Amino acid sequence: MSLSLLLEKYDVSSEKGLQKALNEIEKEEAEVNEALSNALSRSCTLEGRLRTASQAYTKLGEVKNDAQKAAEMVEKTAALARDVSAKVRQLDLARSRVAECQRRVHDLIDLQLCSAGVEAAIRAHDYETGARHVARFLSMEPGSVAAARARGAPDPRTDMERAANTLRDHLVRKLEEAARKEDDVAVERLYKLFPQIGRAEEGVDLLAKYLATQTESKIRKACTLEGASGGGGGGGGGDGGAAHADAMTRVLEAGAAGVQRARSLLAPAHALLPRALRHLQPVVCAGVRRVYMSLASARGLRAGGPGPCAGAALAAEPALNELALTHSRIQLYFAFLRRNAELESAHLSEAEKADCIESVEKMIAESDTTRTAQDILSHYLELERFFLEESVSKALRLSSAQSAQAGLTAPASPAAPAAPAAPANLVDDVFFIARKVIRRSITTGSVDGACAVLNEAAAALERSAGAWLRRRLASPPPDPLPLPAPPPAHDAPPPARTNRELDVQRSQYLVCVTPVPTLPLFNNKTEPRIGGRAGWRRGRGVRGAVGGVGERGEVQTRVLQESGLGVERRARRVAAWAGSAAGGARERCARLTQCAALLALERVSHAPDALQPAPRLSPKDARDLLARRTDFKIEEIKRLKL
Structure with missing residues (x-):
């Protein structure tokens, strides 16, 4: 400071x-x-640093001189590199121009050689060599020929095109000759030359025509009916029942073989398969139409009606089976065409693949085979409707006849069980017919046909069987059975004998009701007989036995589905008989019916439906009944929601 x-x-x-x-x-x-x-x-350190700095300073001049010399050398090298790169670019440009000129010269020379080579190959019938010359001509660049024409030289393509057309005419003529001789090897060899000369589509057309001719001859042979009886008629039974379906199968197999062969030959050109199919499909359509006309004539099929073969429901069944089989074969053929189109278009681009598949679908939709399949399906649906209506009507007539016969025989035989079983038999018959019709419609291979048959079956059940059952349920209960007439007075036993018999019966009764050691043996012998007679017993004692025997005795054994079905039929008979009884009896019969329905179930999962519309059993009782079935699992029964 x-x-x-x-x-x-x-x-x-x-x-x-x-x-x-x-x-x-x-x-x-x-x-x-x-x-x-x-x-x-720190003076020593400072002196050392000063000494080092002074020494480095003396060398800075030398470094500066070296750096200046290096900069001058870099500048000279850069200037030289710029000059060399410009000359190299000029050299590359000149070399590329020379190469292009040489290529064009070679193309012109090859063009002349190809023209002469094609003519020589045609004279020597060496079409493979001529096709290679034409392929070489097609692979040339257009600039070579354009440059020659620009210099005023004559167009060398004229001679080459003329030679190529001449080769094409020879190939077409030779292929047609080989087709007439049915020389498959020559046809395939000549077809493979068309893509080389730039005429692939024309080669496909010629090959498809040849394959169509061969397929037509095979189809003509396949249309011959084997095992048919000429006229056929309405029945169409016997061994010739499916002769037309077999003929249709052979026709479609011949067409499929032609398509498969065309696909194998068109392997290098996948996009040309629809073009070949357009030539093959009309031949297949003609064969299918021929077999269909023969089938319609033999079976008497006509538009708007079931035909003469429909005199009875059973007589129409062979025709139905044959129509369903024929239609399914056509659907399988269409599926074969679509699958081949998808396989062939797998190697193409998305646009080409879509075009190929669309072309095949359009060809199938516009073919006559599709219209024939629609005609077959229409005849099948008409005949199936006739079969369904006739079969249901026949079942109704049989059920009505059984009911009438049972009504006539009821007073003479009180134990006859036919009357209550008529509705059950009708339901079984009608549902068997409906199941048969629906299963047969599925075999046609047509979803529309199966849906139409399903709707028709539902309408027929509602229209015929449902109306009959509703009328049956709405009808008044049957009259009670009359009591047996009393015996005449002269047939009555003497009073003394009657009293003695009463005393004996009373003593036997006292012995039976007394708990003695023989009671278990007595029960073991009497219970099976009581259970066997319970099905046919009639009388006022049934009302009291329904609650005791039905709820305690009948369910204390393990049963199978077959025995459960038998119990269900008996329960329905008892319920029908007790329709006019008191409310308590009806309630017990309803409970017994639900018990029998549970014992007759096909699956455990159907148990909630069997207890509808008003459950009369508790969930515990229902599970206990289901446990009686030996083919039901306890785990599934416990998982049920009742």
């Missing part, structure tokens, strides 16, 4: 101020001495 600052900071007029200023000066002096001592201690 300077002296002026000390004088300003401290009051030096007093001794205290002078002492403070002196202390400050001493403190600064100590700091300066310490700094000097530190500087003197």
Whole structure:
């Protein structure tokens, strides 16, 4: 700190101020001495650094000179590289032009050689060599010929095109001759030359025509009916029942063989398969139409009616089976065409693949085979409707006849069970017919046909069987059975004998009701007989036995589905008989019917449906009944939601 600052900071007029200023000066002096001592201690290091810096400074001049020389050399090298690269580019351009000129010269020379080579190959009947020359001509660049024409030279393509057309005419003529001779090897060899001369589509047309001719001859042989009896008639039974379906199968197999052969030959050109199918499909359509006309004539099929073969429902069944089989064969053939189109278009682009599949679908939709399939399906649906209506009507007539016969025989034989079983038999017959019709419609391979038959079956059940059952349920209950007439007076036993018999019976009754050791043996012998007679017993005692025997005795054994079905039929008979009884009896009969329905179930999952519309059993009782079935699992019964 300077002296002026000390004088300003401290009051030096007093001794205290002078002492403070002196202390400050001493403190600064100590700091300066310490700094000097530190500087003197680093003097050796500083001298070494100064010496190193002086030596480096002397070398900076040499480094500067070397750097200037290197910069001059780099500048000269860059200028030389620019000159060399420009010359190299000029050299590459000149070389490419020379190569292009040589290629064009070679193309012109090859063009002349190809023209002469094609003519020589035609004279020598070496069509493979001629096709290679034409392929070489087609692979040439158009610029070569254009350059020759620009210089005023004659167009060399004229001779080559004329030679190519001549080769094409020879190939067409030779292929037609081989087709007439049915020389498959020559036809395939000549067809493979058409893509090389740029006439792939024309080659496909010629090959498809040849394959169509061969397929037509095979189809003509396949149309011959084997095992048919000429006229056929309405029945169509015997061994010739499916003769037309077999003929249709052979026709479609011949067409499929032609398509498969065309596909194998068109392997290099996948997109040309629809073009070949357009030539093959009319031949197949003609064969299918021929077989269909023969089928319609033999079966007496006509539009708007089931035909003469529909005199009876059973007589129409062979025709139905044959129509369903014929239609399914046509659907399988269409599926074969679609699958082949998808396989052939797998190697194409998305646009070409879509075009190929669309072409095949359009060809199938516009073909006569599709119209024939529609005619077959229409005849099948008409005949199936006739079969369904006639079969259901016959079942109704049989059920009505059984009911009438049972009504006539009921007073003479009270134990006859035919009357209550008529509705059950009707339901079984009608649903058997519906199941048979629906299963047969599925074999046609047509979803529309199956849906139409399903709707028709539902309508027939509602129209015929449903109406009959509703009328049956709405009818009044049958009259109770009359009591047997009392015996005449002259046939009555004497009073003494009657009293003795009553005493004997009373003593036997007291012995039976007394708990003696013979009671288990008696039960074991009487219970099977009671259970066997319970099905045919009639009388007022049934009302009381329904609750006891039905709820305790009948369910204390393990049963199978067959025995459960028998119990269900008996329960329905008892319920029908007790329709006019008191409310308690009806309730017990309803419970017995649900018990029998549970025992006759086909699957455990159907148990909730068997308890509808009003459950009369508790969930515990229902599970206990289901556990009686030996073919049901306990785990599935426990998982049920009742």
